[in-house]
Every structure is written in C-alpha cells, then in structure tokens.
Amino acid sequence: MRIGHVQLAAPFCQAGLAGYSDRAMRLVARRRGCPYAVTEALLDTIMLRGGVGLRRSIDINDEDHPIAGQIIGSEPPQMAEAAKILADRGYDVIDLNFACPVKKIRNKARGGHMLRDVPRAMEILQAVRDALRPEVPTTLSVRRAFDDSPGAAEAFERITDAAWALGYAAIRVHARTVEQKYVGASRWEFLRTFKQRYPARTVLGSGDVFTAEDAVRMLRETGVDVVWIARGAIGNPWIFRHAADLLAGRAISPPTIHEQRQALREHFAIAREIHGEQGAGRRMRKLGMRYARFHPMEGQVKSDFIAVRSARDWAAVLDRWYAADGPGVWPAANAADEVNDTPADCEAAA
Numbered sequence: 457m458r459i460g461h462v463q464l465a466a467p468f469c470q471a472g473l474a475g476y477s478d479r480a481m482r483l484v485a486r487r488r489g490c491p492y493a494v495t496e497a498l499l500d501t502i503m504l505r506g507g508v509g510l511r512r513s514i515d516i517n518d519e520d521h522p523i524a525g526q527i528i529g530s531e532p533p534q535m536a537e538a539a540k541i542l543a544d545r546g547y548d549v550i551d552l553n554f555a556c557p558v559k560k561i562r563n564k565a566r567g568g569h570m571l572r573d574v575p576r577a578m579e580i581l582q583a584v585r586d587a588l589r590p591e592v593p594t595t596l597s598v599r600r601a602f603d604d605s606p607g608a609a610e611a612f613e614r615i616t617d618a619a620w621a622l623g624y625a626a627i628r629v630h631a632r633t634v635e636q637k638y639v640g641a642s643r644w645e646f647l648r649t650f651k652q653r654y655p656a657r658t659v660l661g662s663g664d665v666f667t668a669e670d671a672v673r674m675l676r677e678t679g680v681d682v683v684w685i686a687r688g689a690i691g692n693p694w695i696f697r698h699a700a701d702l703l704a705g706r707a708i709s710p711p712t713i714h715e716q717r718q719a720l721r722e723h724f725a726i727a728r729e730i731h732g733e734q735g736a737g738r739r740m741r742k743l744g745m746r747y748a749r750f751h752p753m754e755g756q757v758k759s760d761f762i763a764v765r766s767a768r769d770w771a772a773v774l775d776r777w778y779a780a781d782g783p784g785v786w787p788a789a790n791a792a793d794e795v796n797d798t799p800a801d802c803e804a805a806a
C-alpha cells in the first residue's frame with residue numbers, strides 16, 4: 457500500500473474526524489498499530505490568517521507520521537497556499553476535502569459542494585498540485601456523488617478522472633452521497649466498481665466501518681487498497697491492530713481493563729497538552745463514553761465519565777473502574793448506533 461512515496465505498513469488508516477482526530481487521538485492509535493492518519497479538515501482561510509488559528513491548525517510531532525493534512529476551502533489560490541503551508545510544516549500528504557456534507561459548509565462552496573461545481577473543483581485540484589513540489593503526494597476525499605442523479609455521477613467521474621490525470625496519489629471515497637449525509641448505508645458495491653476501474657491506483661474506501669471485522673470485510677469485498685476507519689476508531693484505538701491480526705488470520709480479544717486504562721491515560725495527557733485542562737475535559741467526556749464500551753460495567757462507567765468536570769474527576773473514574781485488571785468485553789452489537797454521531801461541522805474548531 458502506497459500513497460505516492462509514502463509506504464503504509466498495513467491497509468488501514470485513521471480518518472479525519474472533526475472534533476476527534478487531533479494529535480492525541482492519532483498518537484494513541486499509532487502506538488496501537490495505526491499506520492497512517494489524517495487530520496480533521498483544516499480551513500484554508502484560518503491557516504492563511506496566521507496567528508493562533510494557524511498555530512492550532514498545525515499540530516504534529518515526530519511520532520505523528522505518516523500523516524495527511526486535510527484542507528477544506530473554496531478558492532483555488534487559498535487552497536493552494538494552505539497546501540503549501542502544510543507541506544512546508546512537514547505533513548507527508550495533502551488531502552483535499554470535497555466530501556463534507558454539512559449544509560453550512562456546502563453553502564460556503566466548500567467540502568461536498570465541489571461535487572456539484574466541477575469547474576471550481578478542477579481549478580482547486582490544479583492549483584494545489586501546481587503549488588506543491590512534485591514529491592509531495594496529494595490525495596482527494598470525495599463522496600460517491602453529490603446526489604443520485606445521472607448528472608452527479610458524471611460530475612464525480614470528471615472530478616476523479618481529473619485528479620488521477622493531475623497526478624493525485626490516491627482517492628478516498630465515502631460511498632454515500634453528499635445529500636445522504638449519514639443516513640442509509642454506504643454503498644460498498646460502488647467502491648468495488650471504482651477500484652475495478654482503476655486497478656493500478658490507490659483507492660481508500662470509507663463508510664460503515666465500525667469494527668475490525670468490518671475493515672477486513674471491506675478489503676475483501678471491495679478490493680480497495682486501504683480502509684478509512686472513522687467512527688469505528690472513536691474510543692477504539694485497538695481497531696487497527698485487531699484488523700491487521702484478523703487479516704493475518706490471528707485471533708483477537710478485547711483490550712484488558714489495564715490496557716484500556718493505559719490508552720485513556722495517554723489520550724487525556726496528550727489532549728491536556730493540546731487543549732488545556734478544560735478543553736481536554738470536554739473532549740474526554742465524550743471519548744470516555746466511547747472507551748467505556750469495552751468495560752464490563754459499561755453503563756456505570758459511562759455515567760461516571762459524563763459527570764467528569766475536572767482532571768481530578770477524570771482520575772477518580774479511572775481509579776474507581778480501571779484499577780483492578782481483568783478482561784475487557786466487546787462492545788454490544790448495537791454499538792454502531794451509538795457511534796452514529798453526525799458532525800455539526802467538518803472543520804477543526806479554530
């Protein structure tokens with residue numbers, strides 16, 4: 457699996473997830489086998505303004521590679537400038553977001569809007585490619601079309617064909633339409649057809665990957681090169697190793713209570729470094745609930761995480777529920793519904 461010159465150790469990647477996939481989530485996942493990660497969508501204009509917005513947008517360290525910096529925006533020159541900033545700051549790959557379905561974003565001609573604005577999409581693809589040194593790989597994130605009309609299917613083809621022709625190293629397809637948002641299934645047959653059309657290209661598949669089993673099934677059923685793990689990775693940094701194990705025919709077991717505690721501690725410590733005490737507290741409340749799915753006393757652990765207001769409360773939950781080691785459990789089969797968190801935004805809050 458390659459994205460340009462970037463070699464991936466396994467065919468999985470941690471998705472861009474606004475409000476989640478910060479450096480904390482990425483590092484916790486990398487330490488548990490995640491071979492490649494993508495930032496949340498970074499708004500070009502915020503980066504171009506410099507100052508605190510730029511400082512918050514750029515957040516990687518030596519451990520956080522290979523990484524794609526994902527850009528969202530609407531004007532070709534600004535997207536190009538933002539791409540240069542990320543490449544200069546050491547992001548290994550530049551990914552363009554033509555996928556975000558949030559109306560507020562689309563109304564501003566960003567994200568999924570591009571799938572119904574072919575000229576603008578083409579200009580951005582070209583401008584970004586022209587702005588970067590040839591050795592910096594660029595990739596494109598799209599949905600399978602804007603909607604189910606024939607015109608939208610044609611627009612998808614024109615845009616993806618243009619990306620390949622310009623030398624984009626990979627395309628990530630979320631097999632729902634923009635109009636579909638998160639309702640209904642991701643159409644995996646579409647991924648299979650798309651990959652069959654471009655056997656020599658790198659295709660990332662996305663949509664409805666909630667477990668390690670789903671990730672392996674997507675590889676086998678669709679033939680995509682890399683599985684983009686999104687909601688399935690929230691509160692489950694083990695999913696990458698589990699998927700690699702399943703792929704190799706090895707049995708998997710849920711993380712033990714102490715393995716869970718270790719991941720929670722690391723996640724909180726890095727989140728605090730990035731977002732400060734309060735910001736980390738807010739993030740970790742929702743993440744704690746996701747992690748709690750692996751705990752045999754899930755219901756009570758979740759309620760305790762919801763009540764967390766400070767680092768002290770956080771430590772108290774860990775002391776109460778994670779001090780004694782023991783086996784973890786697999787999340788209940790309906791856990792997919794619980795991670796059905798539809799984003800209010802696709803951009804990192806700057």
Ligand SMILES: Cc1cc2nc3c(=O)[nH]c(=O)nc-3n(C[C@H](O)[C@H](O)[C@H](O)COP(=O)(O)O)c2cc1C
Binds near residue numbers: 471497801
């Ligand atoms: C809370 C949330 C935030 C998201 N933020 C981004 C983002 O910043 N960039 C992006 O490319 N996709 C984003 N997505 C889309 C996911 O990366 C993924 O494509 C989508 O959730 C489908 O995969 P899944 O059904 O396996 O979760 C987001 C999705 C969710 C639920």
